[in-house]
Each structure stands twice: as C-alpha cells, then as structure tokens.
Amino acid sequence: METMKVSVLRGQHDVVTEERAVPVPAQDEVLVQVASVGVCGSDMHYYEHGRIGPHVVKAPLVLGHEASGVVAQVGSEVTSLTVGQRVSVEPGVPCRACAQCLRGRYNLCPDVKFFATPPYDGAFCEFVAMPEAFVYAVPDHVSDDAAGLLEPLSVGVWANRRSQVSPDDAVLVSGAGPIGLASAMAARAYGARSVVVADVNPHRIELSRQLGFEAVDVSQRPLGEAGVSADVLLECSGNARATWDAILAVAPAGRVALVGMGQDEVGLPLPHIQDHELTLTGAFRYANTWPTAIDLVASGRVDLDALVTGHFGLEQVEDALTAPSSDPRAVKSMVRPGRS
Numbered sequence: 338m339e340t341m342k343v344s345v346l347r348g349q350h351d352v353v354t355e356e357r358a359v360p361v362p363a364q365d366e367v368l369v370q371v372a373s374v375g376v377c378g379s380d381m382h383y384y385e386h387g388r389i390g391p392h393v394v395k396a397p398l399v400l401g402h403e404a405s406g407v408v409a410q411v412g413s414e415v416t417s418l419t420v421g422q423r424v425s426v427e428p429g430v431p432c433r434a435c436a437q438c439l440r441g442r443y444n445l446c447p448d449v450k451f452f453a454t455p456p457y458d459g460a461f462c463e464f465v466a467m468p469e470a471f472v473y474a475v476p477d478h479v480s481d482d483a484a485g486l487l488e489p490l491s492v493g494v495w496a497n498r499r500s501q502v503s504p505d506d507a508v509l510v511s512g513a514g515p516i517g518l519a520s521a522m523a524a525r526a527y528g529a530r531s532v533v534v535a536d537v538n539p540h541r542i543e544l545s546r547q548l549g550f551e552a553v554d555v556s557q558r559p560l561g562e563a564g565v566s567a568d569v570l571l572e573c574s575g576n577a578r579a580t581w582d583a584i585l586a587v588a589p590a591g592r593v594a595l596v597g598m599g600q601d602e603v604g605l606p607l608p609h610i611q612d613h614e615l616t617l618t619g620a621f622r623y624a625n626t627w628p629t630a631i632d633l634v635a636s637g638r639v640d641l642d643a644l645v646t647g648h649f650g651l652e653q654v655e656d657a658l659t660a661p662s663s664d665p666r667a668v669k670s671m672v673r674p675g676r677s
C-alpha cells in the first residue's frame with residue numbers, strides 16, 4: 338500500500354503530520370497530486386475554536402480546501418482529463434439529485450461533501466481523489482498558487498452574481514482580506530463603474546491600492562465622511578460594526594451581499610434599509626464558477642498571485658494557520674505539500 342503525508346487537526350491548536358494510505362480513485366474520479374493549497378479563514382477558525390457554528394471537529398480532520406495539483410491517476414470512466422495535466426479542484430461534491438442540485442443551485446445541497454468540513458477531509462496532504470466533474474484543467478501560465486486560489490475567487494464571482502453587478506454599479510467592498518480583494522477584482526472584471534475597498538489594516542489598504550482600487554482606511558476616517566455611495570455592497574469583513582457602517586453607505590435601491598463570516602448576530606440599520614428599499618442577500622460558497630474564474634485569471638483580469646504572502650510545507654501547516662493572526666502583513670498563506 339502506498340502512503341502519503343497528511344497534516345491532521347486533532348483538536349484545538351493540535352496539528353500533527355501522519356502517514357496515511359494514498360486514496361484509490363473510483364471509476365469516475367481522478368487522483369490529484371496536490372501542488373498548492375490556500376489557507377482559508379475557515380481553516381484558521383477550526384484550528385482556533387474546533388468548530389464553525391454547527392460544524393464541530395469531533396474526529397481528526399484534514400484542513401485545506403483551496404487546492405491545485407497535477408493529475409496522477411484517472412479512474413476507468415474518466416474522459417476529460419489525463420495524467421500529468423495541471424488542475425484546480427472544486428472542493429465540494431454535491432449529491433446531484435436533490436431539488437437544489439437539479440435547479441443548479443448545488444451550493445445549497447444539504448448533502449454536499451465539502452473538503453475540510455467535518456467529517457470530510459481536505460487537501461493538506463499529498464494526494465486527493467475527486468470526481469472528474471469537479472476537477473478543472475488550467476492553462477500553464479496560471480501558477481499553482483493561483484490555480485488553488487480559484488476557490489476564494491469563486492466566492493467573489495458568486496457574490497457578484499448574487500448582487501448582479503453590472504457596468505451601472507459603484508461597488509463597495511467591505512474587508513480587504515483574500516475574499517474581499519478577490520471579490521473586488523471580480524467586480525472590476527464584471528464591469529463595475531467604480532470599486533472602493535474599505536478596511537482597518539494599513540497593509541491591506543496599501544495592497545488594495547497596488548491592485549488599483551480606491552481604498553478607505555476606516556480606522557482613520559469613517560465611510561460616511563469619505564463620501565462613499567455604493568449601488569452594491571459586497572460585505573466581506575464579517576465584522577458587525579463594519580457591516581453596519583457599510584450598509585449606511587448603500588444608495589437607494591442598492592443591493593447588499595453578506596459574504597463575510599464573523600459574529601453570528603449583527604445589528605442592521607433598519608430605517609436605512611427600509612427607507613431606501615435595499616435588497617439584502619446571503620452568499621454561500623458558489624455554483625458553476627470555475628470556468629469563469631479560470632478565464633478571469635488566464636486573461637490577466639484578476640491577479641491572484643498578488644494575494645500570496647507566504648509559503649509553507651506540510652510540516653509547517655501550524656505556522657501557515659497562525660500567520661495571518663500573528664503578522665498584520667500576512668494576507669494569504671499557501672501550503673505546498675510537495676516541498677516541505
């Protein structure tokens with residue numbers, strides 16, 4: 338039996354590297370040798386707290402769901418991919434039979450098996466097996482890191498679709514972390530007439546500006562004073578105060594997509610929402626976004642490599658998980674299982 342290295346979360350603040358059997362791909366699956374995996378806020382949350390809302394880590398869990406790699410083996414029924422192809426992995430496999438799946442809203446499937454969400458293991462390991470339908474070939478000029486970060490970009494693409502961003506819209510993105518910046522880059526690609534990014538971290542403000550966005554440091558100057566008026570708010574901070582302030586900056590008939598996850602309960606400025614007939618929507622993961630995300634990156638309209646601030650081997654997953662909370666300059670850590 339062939340074995341591989343796997344980074345396992347055993348409980349809060351407890352990560353170890355283990356040897357496990359390399360998965361054997363089923364007939365409709367491909368085996369992907371993992372090249373690069375982004376560390377997501379959700380991974381950090383499981384590490385810190387051992388749970389996210391109702392999802393509790395009760396058994397050892399492999400984190401990581403933003404993965405790219407190379408096809409190492411294909412099942413007998415696989416037709417679209419061949420060994421050696423560079424790929425990006427969409428990390429959730431829905432049931433493909435329920436009412437939500439049949440309507441194409443497979444992100445809402447109650448039976449989705451999603452990487453790094455208990456009890457399903459993720460990609461901080463050397464190999465993952467995945468159905469062919471959720472593995473996408475990427476062009477050679479898209480880096481391993483960018484191919485992994487198609488996952489957070491997909492969240493941004495989905496937020497733009499949910500709020501129907503068009504060339505008529507001034508877009509405000511609240512929160513300049515990886516999801517906020519990916520959402521801002523997607524909004525620009527969707528044709529938004531302007532995109533303003535708000536955050537409290539001066540390094541992230543600086544990065545936003547380097548990426549070509551107008552950026553407001555709301556620790557220095559509240560949004561109201563900055564004169565921001567948005568047709569669309571993509572709320573990616575998950576912070577209660579930031580959410581409140583950003584909603585107040587939304588113009589009449591504006592749309593709000595609540596993307597960021599932080600506190601479970603936040604206050605909302607009801608008179609502003611009611612008097613201006615704002616539309617609020619949730620945005621949960623994504624559906625059918627990979628082809629768009631690949632095209633946005635391959636064509637140079639979105640630069641995901643600009644978000645990467647650190648690389649870590651499988652043995653350093655714990656450092657990768659803590660980097661963004663210990664270093665204000667850190668934006669996106671990448672784990673590279675092949676090069677520890």
Ligand SMILES: [Zn+2]
Nearest residue numbers: 377403488489
């Ligand atoms: Zn993620």
Ligand SMILES: [Zn+2]
Nearest residue numbers: 432435438446
């Ligand atoms: Zn389903």
